[in-house]
Amino acid sequence: MCGITAFRGTTAAATRARTALERLEYRGYDSAGIAARRPDGTTLHERTVRGVAALAAAVGPAETDATTAAVGHTRWATHGAVTAQNAHPIEDCGGRVFVVHNGIVENAEALRTELRAAGHRFATEVDSEVIAHLIEQALRPGVDLGDALVAARDRLEGSWAVVVLDARSGEIAGTAHASPLICAETGDGVYLASDVGAVVGEVAAFRVLEDDDVVEVGGAGPRWHRHDHSTRPRGLWPVPRTALLGSTGRHDDHMGNEIDEQPAVARRVVDALSPGIADGRLWKGLGLPPLDGVDRVCVVGCGTSLHAGQAIAGVFERLAALPTRALVASEAVHDLWEPRTLVIAISQSGETADVLRALDRLPARRGPVLALTNSTSSSLARRSDAVIDCLAGPEVGVAATKTFVAQVLTGVCVALSGVCASGRADAARFDADLRALVAAPEALRAAVEEWREPSAALAAEFATASGFLFLGRGSGLVYAAEGALKLKELSYRWAEHQPAGELKHGPLALVDAGTPVFVVDNGDPRLDVDIAEVTARGGRIVRIGERVLTVGGSAVHLPRSGPSWGPLDGVVPLQMFARELALRLGRNVDKPRNLAKSVTVS
Template sequence: MCGIVACSGESPVAPLLVEALERLEYRGYDSAGIAVPAVDGHVEALRSIERVDDLGRRAAGWAPAVSATTGLGHTRWATHGEVSVVNAHPHRDCSGRVAVVHNGVLEDVTELRRALTDAGHMIVSHTDSELIAHLIEEAMSEDTDLAGAVERVVGGLRGSWALVVLDARTDELVATCHGSPLVVAEGPEGVFAASDIGAIAPWVEWYHVLDDGDVVRLRAGLPWHRGGVPVAPPPAVACSVGVADLSLGLYPDFMAKEIEQQPDVAERLITTWSGSILHGLWPSFSLPVPRHVTVVGCGTSLNAGRVVADLLARLGSIPFAAVEASELTSTATVPGSLALVLSQSGETADVLTALDVLHGRGHAVVALTNNPHSALARRAEAVMMCHAGPEIGVAATKTFVAQVLGGTCVVLSLLGCSGAVEQQRAQRLVRDLDRVPDALAQAIGASRRTIPQVLEGLTKASGYVFLGRGPGRIYADEGALKLKELTYRWAESHAAGELKHGPLALVEHGTPVIVVDDGSARMHATIAEVSARGAEITSIGGHGTSVPALGSPLAVALDTTVDWLGPLASVVALQIIARELAVALGRDVDKPRNLAKSVTVE
């Protein structure tokens, strides 16, 4: 949620800021703005509660932007204060000298607002972020050095922040963070700061990740401070995000592109890790073999973690519990349990709070993430990288598959290296992974052929029931989540055996029931039960089902099935159903309402 960009260069900065904000739209926002220094030493700001393209159109004719070569921009997700222009970033101090963009949430808002008001400050918005601008104004009345003032102010804050501050009198920019991500970089176009490297990727080859408490001046050489003392910047990281990753190409939307990328993602991940699964992956973690696993995550990441832990339980008889990150504080955990913590961005606020709780209880943490430089990756005892590449669509697709497969590699390594699974069998399981990319490709083809035929029966419904059993239950849960995210319609997921215990009351003539069909007699009995009550069945399974994503006769002949892994390929069909239905309903599948890609506030 929320996006930051700042730049100091030689050419007009406004077009760069707007272009960078466009690349941050996927994170989710409800207002946007930019600010630049005017010739009189005051900040000029342009803000909008429309999309970034509206901001861009207005910026093109905005007089202050003609000569300004330094500035900052922001996309805001409302937390403190409603969606309005006055609450949009950037925020200014009373003098108009200082502008601030801020990601995160302050905890001591009431006390700060009261103290600043008592001191005579005119606070015009309802945000917590504006308070920081006034605090810096006070600090600069005692110390004209912007970096020193910023460091003094953040030392007294409570909460989380990624912060860039502009001094309009000196054209100076200063960046700092605590509990919220921020990167800085130099390139031919200038010196940049951003909350996401994707925002500035076309202009830089290397970047640095700020640690909590770092204060950086955005000028040549990136002068770096920590605790008031100059320090060397952390090692530079190569920017792996390419222009092709950030463009649609021939696809109608990023979700369609990312669904199609899943076989390639699977192949890349398996190729990367397969050689080390039985030769060092688990030993490299330096962790004991767990007797119990606690899975922690949010949304799709939690579902991926449940798939991984279920696999560990089936292959290794190691029990697990799955806990929503937001509920961990009030949930008891098994002493000594290994924590498997999942977050695609590695910056999810609820997950990072849960991480503190887990460490406080003495749990070792294995992180599954797509971001090796994230707060989660830096703080976990061990990290499994998922190698999904950038994912722009808000609804996770390829990152789910990458987390499941990354976790599967960890499971096979744990069981094989510990001797819990006999070596010959472990080797066979590892070889089986080579078939997964083809299985996913087959599922995409089968889904594209068959889903248009079942779509008409789904578009008129106001609610949907998803059913699964065994490993398929988790995929049914993920399918229901995707449909809710994209269509804004109700969807409930249940274990097939639970129908008689309440959910069957939902089923009437025409009710869409989407089944992850494992081909068992019990599941076919359940299908018959809901069919008898007039339900419209869409089954996802093997040959003869509505969507044969789990294997056609050709797939069986080509040996692309991996039965022990569970119905992984069913998620492809579930993603395509949700997307196609949302498109038919006129939804924006890349930017579902009220949702954000990176949930950095609790």
């Protein structure tokens, strides 16, 4: 979840590494740091808990930055308190080796004990420090930086993306295991980074380090070493076109602009993928087997991505009568996998550790795995049988918004294409779903416009509320879950989602006079009874997706018919309300406390 950058070149290395680090700060913002080598052999080493911007003064302007090699880091804390002392880069005893690390060293305590006994002095509480001392110990005369990194790597257990700077030679080297790291060359130097977003605009292509690869960057450019003893560089991946599509708009925060961008994202997905639905071309082009060869569908994900998977599963379930289930990736270790199961693994970054570990649990004889991700060069994409790009473009706000919409619509397009190719769907229902898909961008646009003022008014009304309920039935329940998650992430207030029919089996005890209860209306007529139960206890109902007709001075609630994946546009007011309430409470909506964008530790 931490962000790693490094650059080696002719000049301004610290500036290049810091600028790249700014693009990755959403991956971890507890602390940040940079280390760089100057031409005279002295070292710049700066760490802070005030964010990447605070490093600018130490680095100075690019025109005066003569550093030739640098490593940078932005941290999401796992081991050790959030202090400047625990921030990366971490140095060895002699100030020669500077290490940045993303992941968890599971045997850190045993290594720490061993290294202390050998005379090494530890200055931090973090597990990553053992890597610096292991490299220091291996970096004897005649041993180059890459070999020292290999020796250190072979002692580690757990997960890591590691980049190390040798301040004496000015070389940098990196290795990875179950954590992302890329290498990209420019005309005047070489980058290493934990995400291609760090180098967008700087390079046109990049290489991905596979598990246990080592890359050394010296005066002659990058040198590769792989576990099979090959020295040939990995193949090039083009920087995705959507990686250049950052959100801009009227808001000062990224999240507000990303909410506003959702209709355009929906239009991009629908325009790109819907032409391949009606003839099954999209499904067949992915190399997926016919649905006749599948007995069930299992969606695997975490948080918002899991909710997106549940919405997508609705197409297979309601249109093709296929059994589906949603698996929380972190609980896959306890699950029994069934044969002939189509697995749809969903991760915005494609590096979510719990999702990757869930795939490790798959039996040898199983069905195909389809990866749905915003990064087609990611670990998830490379380990799956088929991959589809959700086309969201970069999302900086940690709480997912536009990636959720993009995931749902991308998955829906694939599912509809598969259902069509199999001939399993009722023609009338399929046509209705296809029309709803085409109309989705406009429905999202209308929701964004219609809920600007009401969401702000609701935030003012509920500013002092201590807890919230989110209710739904059937296809609306997943959007209630997503609404509750967004509110928790952004406002730090308690929020709970429930199937509306379960209220009377316990959760109704939470409802008191004024309790905010958001109801996602998918047209199920039973919701009126559920709402009556809440109203009778004094709860304050906010009905999302209702259609109201005034007859004889009275409001008549009309049921809405929706597609198989439910009322997607209903998530917009829930996102907007969560953001408005968080802003009113003084929260940082782009960087919620304790959270990070890409969860690469399990």
